[in-house]
Amino acid sequence: MTAETRELYERRLGRYQAAIALEPTDRIPIAAGSNYFAEVYSGNTNQETLYDPAKWLDAEMTFVRDFPETDVLRNNRLWGPQLDAIGLRTYKLPGRDLPSRDQFQFVEREYMMADEYDLLIADPLSFMFERWLPRVLGEYETPGSARSYLAFLKSGMAQGMFTQIMRNRAVQLQEVCGMPQPMTGAFVAPFDVLADTMRGLTGAIMDCFRQPDKVVAACDRLVEEMANFALSTADPLRRYPIFVPTHKACFLSPEQFDRFYWPSFKKVLEILIGAGYKVRAYLEGDWGAHWHHMLELPKGSVVCDIDNQGDIFQAKKDIGHHQCLAGGIQDSEFILGTPEGIRSRVRELCETVGEGGGYIIGGGCNIPYTTKPENYRAMIDAVLEFGVYSPGIAARPKDTAGPIEVDAFDFPKRATPWQVKREELGGSVPGDEDLIRDPWEQLEAMAYAWLWQWTM
Amino acid sequence: MDPGEATTRGMQDAPRMQELVRAIADLDETTALRLVEKVLAAGESPLAVTQAAEEGMRLVGELYEGGTYYLSGLIMAGEIFRGILARLGPELEAEQSGTASGQVLVGTVQGDIHDIGKNILTTVLRGFGFTVRDLGVDVSPTRFLEEARSFRPDVVGLSGLTSASYKSMRSTVDAFRAAAGEFGDLPIVIGGVVVDETVARYTGARYWADDAMEGVRICEELTVR
Numbered sequence: 001m002t003a004e005t006r007e008l009y010e011r012r013l014g015r016y017q018a019a020i021a022l023e024p025t026d027r028i029p030i031a032a033g034s035n036y037f038a039e040v041y042s043g044n045t046n047q048e049t050l051y052d053p054a055k056w057l058d059a060e061m062t063f064v065r066d067f068p069e070t071d072v073l074r075n076n077r078l079w080g081p082q083l084d085a086i087g088l089r090t091y092k093l094p095g096r097d098l099p100s101r102d103q104f105q106f107v108e109r110e111y112m113m114a115d116e117y118d119l120l121i122a123d124p125l126s127f128m129f130e131r132w133l134p135r136v137l138g139e140y141e142t143p144g145s146a147r148s149y150l151a152f153l154k155s156g157m158a159q160g161m162f163t164q165i166m167r168n169r170a171v172q173l174q175e176v177c178g179m180p181q182p183m184t185g186a187f188v189a190p191f192d193v194l195a196d197t198m199r200g201l202t203g204a205i206m207d208c209f210r211q212p213d214k215v216v217a218a219c220d221r222l223v224e225e226m227a228n229f230a231l232s233t234a235d236p237l238r239r240y241p242i243f244v245p246t247h248k249a250c251f252l253s254p255e256q257f258d259r260f261y262w263p264s265f266k267k268v269l270e271i272l273i274g275a276g277y278k279v280r281a282y283l284e285g286d287w288g289a290h291w292h293h294m295l296e297l298p299k300g301s302v303v304c305d306i307d308n309q310g311d312i313f314q315a316k317k318d319i320g321h322h323q324c325l326a327g328g329i330q331d332s333e334f335i336l337g338t339p340e341g342i343r344s345r346v347r348e349l350c351e352t353v354g355e356g357g358g359y360i361i362g363g364g365c366n367i368p369y370t371t372k373p374e375n376y377r378a379m380i381d382a383v384l385e386f387g388v389y390s391p392g393i394a395a396r397p398k399d400t401a402g403p404i405e406v407d408a409f410d411f412p413k414r415a416t417p418w419q420v421k422r423e424e425l426g427g428s429v430p431g432d433e434d435l436i437r438d439p440w441e442q443l444e445a446m447a448y449a450w451l452w453q454w455t456m
Numbered sequence: 457m458d459p460g461e462a463t464t465r466g467m468q469d470a471p472r473m474q475e476l477v478r479a480i481a482d483l484d485e486t487t488a489l490r491l492v493e494k495v496l497a498a499g500e501s502p503l504a505v506t507q508a509a510e511e512g513m514r515l516v517g518e519l520y521e522g523g524t525y526y527l528s529g530l531i532m533a534g535e536i537f538r539g540i541l542a543r544l545g546p547e548l549e550a551e552q553s554g555t556a557s558g559q560v561l562v563g564t565v566q567g568d569i570h571d572i573g574k575n576i577l578t579t580v581l582r583g584f585g586f587t588v589r590d591l592g593v594d595v596s597p598t599r600f601l602e603e604a605r606s607f608r609p610d611v612v613g614l615s616g617l618t619s620a621s622y623k624s625m626r627s628t629v630d631a632f633r634a635a636a637g638e639f640g641d642l643p644i645v646i647g648g649v650v651v652d653e654t655v656a657r658y659t660g661a662r663y664w665a666d667d668a669m670e671g672v673r674i675c676e677e678l679t680v681r
Contacts, residue, residue, distance in 0.1 A: 092569060098567070102567050102620060105618070106570075107569065201531070202531055205532055206531075206532065206535055208528065209532050210485070251526065251527040251531070252527075253525065253528060254526075256528055289526075309649050309666070330652065331619045331650055332619070332622075332652050332654040332655050332658075335622065336658045337654065370619065
């Protein structure tokens with residue numbers, strides 16, 4: 001990395017981290033978490049973004065060239081071949097199931113039955129292999145078949161390839177463009193595991209009425225699993241927040257949220273924050289009745305993205321003094337609006353939500369694919385005009401590296417820990433045990449995390 | 457007057473029917489289904505039970521609008537309502553024809569496969585006495601027109617969650633307008649959380665709703681007879 005690029009990277013990252021921590025910055029960061037617009041900016045199709053890493057990277061590098069004021073671009077996304085290898089049924093992909101220029105879409109079904117809570121709670125791994133995975137992974141529809149074994153093998157290999165692709169992307173974006181990421185690593189709230197990929201929304205809502213205690217117990221059981229997955233996929237250097245999109249909280253009453261959603265979600269957040277991480281939470285839908293809970297977490301620990309349906313001005317009053325807010329521009333404004341309209345909106349946001357810092361400008365949890373380039377440019381220009389606090393401030397990246405320590409459970413989780421394997425080997429090995437144990441544990445941890453990614 | 461009294465007056469077992477209305481309004485599924493068995497055993501007609509269930513749904517709708525219930529309440533009420541209709545069986549459908557508030561054709565527009573919002577709207581519309589033809593997801597403009605031809609709706613509802621649905625909503629509205637000779641000024645409502653005034657202008661739809669109950673109220677206004 002050239003000295004100039006390093007300086008650019010550090011200025012961007014420092015600005016982003018300072019805003020998250022509610023500390024002074026030179027200007028409002030331009031740091032949407034999910035910049036779909038950038039992914040297809042060079043004219044590539046949505047299918048190419050998901051299937052051709054070179055075209056995806058090319059789109060974003062072109063985007064950075066044209067919009068260098070942008071502070072972050074994301075890395076952790078889907079890679080089509082990996083989903084194909086295992087036959088994941090929870091997504092419809094452009095080019096495979098949808099026209100090439102359409103966006104990928106989530107397929108919500110009842111992948112877990114109403115009477116399967118006890119097994120999930122008692123033995124999550126048996127639940128996954130015996131009940132849930134055969135329904136979610138098409139290639140594992142017939143467990144024990146030759147095809148199912150090969151699918152796991154292929155998916156494991158694809159995981160390795162995907163990791164390499166993401167690493168290359170991160171290096172290119174960082175070293176060539178000086179571009180940090182908005183988040184690395186992810187999880188979903190325990191209730192959303194149930195309401196997204198297991199029971200589906202209607203099933204989960206009915207369960208809240210029909211078998212509430214089991215819903216609560218299942219959410220509690222999923223706390224460790226989600227914390228484990230989040231930490232397994234997080235940035236080891238802790239530069240970037242861990243991502244959590246919250247999908248179904250907006251359907252719940254405050255009483256239901258307090259009983260079914262928040263306690264387990266809060267536990268996961270506390271584990272991650274305790275391990276030294278920040279979290280970037282998309283408060284999807286209208287979280288107005290729920291976001292006051294973010295005051296219960298340490299100040300400056302969770303970036304709260306306010307969705308199109310949320311009132312970001314109210315959020316500023318309610319929690320803006322305690323957590324960083326992001327968003328403010330409607331999807332419809334980016335897609336159908338005018339540069340004048342954007343300028344006026346950004347001015348309003350800068351003068352209100354941006355006051356005192358702790359604000360990141362962007363759309364409602366995304367920058368839409370079909371954003372007009374002139375509207376994105378108008379947003380940047382307006383931030384430079386109205387969103388500058390003090391040009392002299394040059395926030396530097398924080399020193400956040402260090403080993404991950406978790407008190408709540410034995411991290412990382414493994415299906416067959418080394419102690420078990422060692423007993424099977426007779427209780428000891430004649431040579432250097434570390435040389436055998438460490439890779440054993442590492443592969444166990446990777447395989448365990450691999451299993452849970454299908455809940456995302 | 458107690459909730460449901462207007463609906464249940466003159467019925468075989470009016471107190472129990474009022475209890476049924478109340479149980480639905482309270483989202484008490486077990487009690488509601490138990491009461492349905494009792495009133496049917498007492499000789500109430502499937503139509504009368506349906507009307508009581510619709511009254512319960514109306515109360516749920518009001519409680520939602522008043523902020524007591526959230527979307528989870530609408531979803532649960534819809535499931536209770538659906539459960540009651542399933543119990544009443546197919547004879548109901550024949551009996552019900554002609555008493556509905558109006559006919560609404562709904563679907564998620566082409567290119568979008570999300571159905572949560574559409575399903576909530578559909579169930580609540582049925583609870584409010586509308587006859588609904590639900591075309592599912594990823595519905596092309598051509599299919600909307602074909603179905604409108606056979607169903608003759610009073611209102612057409614276009615649902616969408618992704619911002620890519622804007623274009624499909626517009627093409628569907630355009631298709632209906634191009635066939636104005638056949639459909640006249642058939643009201644079209646676009647709905648979904650990504651919809652607002654700007655989107656309505658772009659698509660050419662005269663009505664829009666980003667909330668299921670708003671959608672129901674618009675349909676009510678458009679079908680006042």
